[in-house]
Amino acid sequence: MKIFNTMTRKKEEFVPLEPGKVKMYVCGPTVYNYFHIGNARPFVVFDTLRRYFEHRGYEVTFVQNFTDIDDKMIRRANEEGITVKELADRFIAAYFEDAKLLGVRPATVHPRATEHIPEIIALIERLEKNGLAYPVANGDVYFDVQKYRSHYGKLSGQNLDDLESGARIEVDDIKHDPMDFALWKGQKTGEPAWKSPWGMGRPGWHIECSAMSMKYLGETFDIHGGGQDLIFPHHENEIAQSEGATCKPFARYWMHNGFLNIDNQKMSKSLGNFFTVRDIREKYDLEAVRMFLLSAQYRSPLNFSQEQIAQAKAALDRMYTARDNFDFLEEGAQERALNAEETQLVADAKACVEKFDAAMDDDLNTADAIGAIFELIKHANVALKPGCAKDAVDAVIAAFKEMTGVLGLVKPKEEEKNAEVDALVEARAQARKEKNWKESDRIRDQLKEMGYIVEDTAQGQKVRKA
Numbered sequence: 360m361k362i363f364n365t366m367t368r369k370k371e372e373f374v375p376l377e378p379g380k381v382k383m384y385v386c387g388p389t390v391y392n393y394f395h396i397g398n399a400r401p402f403v404v405f406d407t408l409r410r411y412f413e414h415r416g417y418e419v420t421f422v423q424n425f426t427d428i429d430d431k432m433i434r435r436a437n438e439e440g441i442t443v444k445e446l447a448d449r450f451i452a453a454y455f456e457d458a459k460l461l462g463v464r465p466a467t468v469h470p471r472a473t474e475h476i477p478e479i480i481a482l483i484e485r486l487e488k489n490g491l492a493y494p495v496a497n498g499d500v501y502f503d504v505q506k507y508r509s510h511y512g513k514l515s516g517q518n519l520d521d522l523e524s525g526a527r528i529e530v531d532d533i534k535h536d537p538m539d540f541a542l543w544k545g546q547k548t549g550e551p552a553w554k555s556p557w558g559m560g561r562p563g564w565h566i567e568c569s570a571m572s573m574k575y576l577g578e579t580f581d582i583h584g585g586g587q588d589l590i591f592p593h594h595e596n597e598i599a600q601s602e603g604a605t606c607k608p609f610a611r612y613w614m615h616n617g618f619l620n621i622d623n624q625k626m627s628k629s630l631g632n633f634f635t636v637r638d639i640r641e642k643y644d645l646e647a648v649r650m651f652l653l654s655a656q657y658r659s660p661l662n663f664s665q666e667q668i669a670q671a672k673a674a675l676d677r678m679y680t681a682r683d684n685f686d687f688l689e690e691g692a693q694e695r696a697l698n699a700e701e702t703q704l705v706a707d708a709k710a711c712v713e714k715f716d717a718a719m720d721d722d723l724n725t726a727d728a729i730g731a732i733f734e735l736i737k738h739a740n741v742a743l744k745p746g747c748a749k750d751a752v753d754a755v756i757a758a759f760k761e762m763t764g765v766l767g768l769v770k771p772k773e774e775e776k777n778a779e780v781d782a783l784v785e786a787r788a789q790a791r792k793e794k795n796w797k798e799s800d801r802i803r804d805q806l807k808e809m810g811y812i813v814e815d816t817a818q819g820q821k822v823r824k825a
């Protein structure tokens with residue numbers, strides 16, 4: 360598989376550090392709000408990358424963090440009169456709910472910054488020992504870019520002279536160099552803080568990702584990802600901190616997704632031009648949003664509009680129609696030898712999967728991969744008829760499931776039914792709470808028709824298959 364490596368600005372063959380294993384880290388959300396569709400892009404893209412590696416037989420360790428302490432978290436918690444921890448808990452729960460509806464599986468580990476303070480402190484101490492960090496009087500600790508000057512800027516392709524000449528110098532700056540960045544921030548009144556060798560304080564943003572990625576993946580690991588906006592300064596600083604501490608290469612491949620734009624401007628919380636995934640959830644099944652996000656190769660910019668989501672929904676509906684049609688044909692299929700048309704179809708199905716894999720192997724080109732699925736559907740719609748050979752329809756179903764599964768699209772029928780049953784049971788519980796017995800009975804009858812029996816027990820509703 361070829362991956363575009365931001366570090367070398369080239370597509371490179373992916374060779375993992377350890378054969379058969381992939382270790383990847385992706386910068387996750389700051390949990391002070393519901394995430395927007397722009398944030399959803401890296402979540403969906405890297406979930407798909409992980410699925411593809413697994414499909415290829417790799418064992419994947421996937422780490423995606425939660426930034427649960429920073430200025431925005433503190434401000435929002437203060438506004439709401441709750442603790443930063445309460446705020447984080449609320450939006451982490453919301454993350455998992457929305458992510459699930461987007462078909463984004465939980466990562467292997469979702470570390471939180473505030474739960475890794477000892478690791479963060481240990482890393483800063485290592486940097487201090489290497490002469491790359493210095494504390495100042497107010498309790499802050501900074502990374503000393505001058506001491507690292509020959510390496511700084513390699514990911515973003517900038518050198519320190521250019522960066523410094525463009526930087527604003529504050530008169531009362533306590534830093535040695537305008538490009539120095541905080542590893543640790545001394546406590547200000549009313550802020551949450553942890554004990555450290557430099558006094559009470561909290562970690563800077565960049566250091567958490569260095570500390571947590573190396574804790575779970577080792578000092579050198581395979582892939583580090585995130586949105587393009589993170590290349591500088593976040594990822595540049597992660598490299599400086601990690602390599603400055605370990606003297607070993609940090610991530611081997613750097614992957615960055617392009618922006619999700621709205622009217623050709625990056626969707627962002629600060630610009631206020633965003634739609635949260637929660638907003639969209641009211642109107643569209645989030646699987647359509649996943650389809651939309653995968654409709655472009657991950658490095659290309661992608662423009663958001665309601666029409667685009669509607670189009671993605673229509674494309675997804677065509678996939679579901681195809682799935683139902685294949686299932687229907689499967690039920691009436693015959694155990695017999697293939698005719699010439701069916702023999703060709705089986706070969707075409709195989710060719711579509713090869714095309715799919717080739718597209719995914721080419722730096723995760725999900726746009727072309729989706730094209731291969733529709734090509735399969737087209738072939739099948741022509742060649743499969745009621746009474747077709749079972750082996751032919753089975754080959755089509757297997758190819759279809761394999762490809763849609765990698766993209767995390769098109770739920771299997773059983774799962775779809777379970778979700779429907781869960782929703783009905785929940786609606787019935789609500790009706791009973793409101794003493795709406797008529798509605799409660801109606802839902803019970805509907806479930807019965809679907810093949811499920813509901814009993815009302817002291818513990819609530821008990822559901823079993825009829």
Ligand code: AMP
Nearest residue numbers: 387388389397398400585586618619626
């Ligand atoms: P944040 O919560 O702002 O730290 O962002 C979480 C992730 O979303 C990071 O990987 C960002 O790079 C990514 N991201 C933020 N905005 C966009 C956007 N408009 N398009 C694509 N990725 C984005």
Ligand code: ZN
Nearest residue numbers: 386387568593
């Ligand atoms: Zn990060």
